[in-house]
Amino acid sequence: MKVGIIGAGVSGLSIAKLLSPYFEVEVLEKKQVHGGIARTQTVNGATYHPIGGHCFNSKFPEVLDFVFDKVLSKDQWHLVERRASIKLNDHKVPYPIEFSVRQINEFDPELAFRITKDFLSAEDNGSYSNLEDWFRRKFGDTLAELYFIPYNSKIWNRSPQSMSHEWVKDKLPLPDKKSFFAGLVSEMRDAMPHSYFYYPNSNNQNTFLDALRGDTTIQFETPVESIARIGGKWVVNGELSYDILISTAPLDEIPAKMQGFEEFAELAKGLTYNRVTTMLWRTTGTEDTWTYVPSPDIIFHRYIHVGSFLDPVKPFSITEAVGVRTREEMILAGKADPFLVEPLSYNVSQHAYVVFDANYRRLVVGLRDGLQRDEFHLLGRFGEWEYYNMDICIKKAMNLAETLIRKHVNGAL
Secondary structure, rough: OHHHHEEEOOHHHHHHHOOOOOOEEEEEEOOOOOHHHOOOOOEEEEEEOOOOOOEOOOHHHHHHHHHHHHHHHHHHHHEEEEEEEEEEEEEEEEOOOHHHHHHHHOOHHHHHHHHHHHHHHHOOOOOOOOOOHHHHHHHOOHHHHHHHHHHHHHOOOOOHHHHHOHOOOOOOOOOOOOHHHHHHOOOOOOOOOOHHEEEEOOOOOOOHHHHHOOOOEEEEOOOOOOEEOOEEEEOOOOOEEEEEEOOOOOOOOHHEEOOHHHHHHHOOOOOOOEEEEEEEEEEEEEEEEOOEOOOOOOOOOOEEEEHHHHHHHHEEEEEEOOOOOHHHHHHHHHHHOOOEEEEEEEEEOOOOOOOOOOHHHHHHHHHHHHHHHOEEOOOHHHHHOOOOOHHHHHHHHHHHHHHHHHHOOOHHH
């Protein structure tokens, strides 16, 4: 059987590697290079992630085993401690903010008291009307208004009142009242799986992406123009024929290319996503790996200190802003921070983050249920229209590969 995979990002490369021992596999990639949004560039000796700061770790042992045993051995990675901070006007406190009340107390005791009182009295009944309501019920009004609401307003480019809370599962550390209290009297750490992460010893994420590709057959510069179901096969662009077709391409775009699926093309128009603008800088240096900026007066919502991913650490960071910003806007904003010394490169993305607005669940469920039939499968951050980290993309690829192998290989024995 022949499998076609649309897109050579982490999801597409992962499923291709997993299926190659059992099927004839071919990947179609519209660009000239594989890696998708995780691909890096080298600029003046610095590693530049044009779309976000991609790193690897996982709470799933099977994902770790796959990467270290089948892709890039563990001795080819170094372990980096996640040292994130939050910029609160003229002060910097450790992330996550709910474990930084002691530090806030040093410069604003009244604020620290209100955070504590509101957190301990917050009532979480498990029912949330929107994302803002979720923040208020989980963290109390003061933390919600100080950090979570303004920061999320920036990163999603819309009010949290107009968004679903569904994306936050496994994305934020969620302390209960006992762990919050422990943070008041002792040093607490980020307990998320990515509190430590792996980065290639080559100091370039492309080393992992190249290993993930391996000897997979990829047709580069092959944008998908049409998909049709003809004679029990999936035919792409009128000539490429597959028994199984897997799409990691953006879900808002793919239905319009599918003959006979016009009603889903209309549904897909309701999906929303954000683009991001990034700039790589030479800096004065830091040991932090991320800095989050909730202030609405600063266009950057975070600094990705990519130089701290490297071994040895180097003085390079990336500033990120939601939406399309000009080079001049990014430089002007950067000049306000003496930490940012020299701009080195600039990028504006296409798809970067899917948006969980009020229509998200209805639209995505309708599209998935309607499109996934007759061995057409959706996979990955944009293919499934989910906020997946790199390891979840791999995990989803493993799940789909297991299903297909069980059905078409083991079931045929």
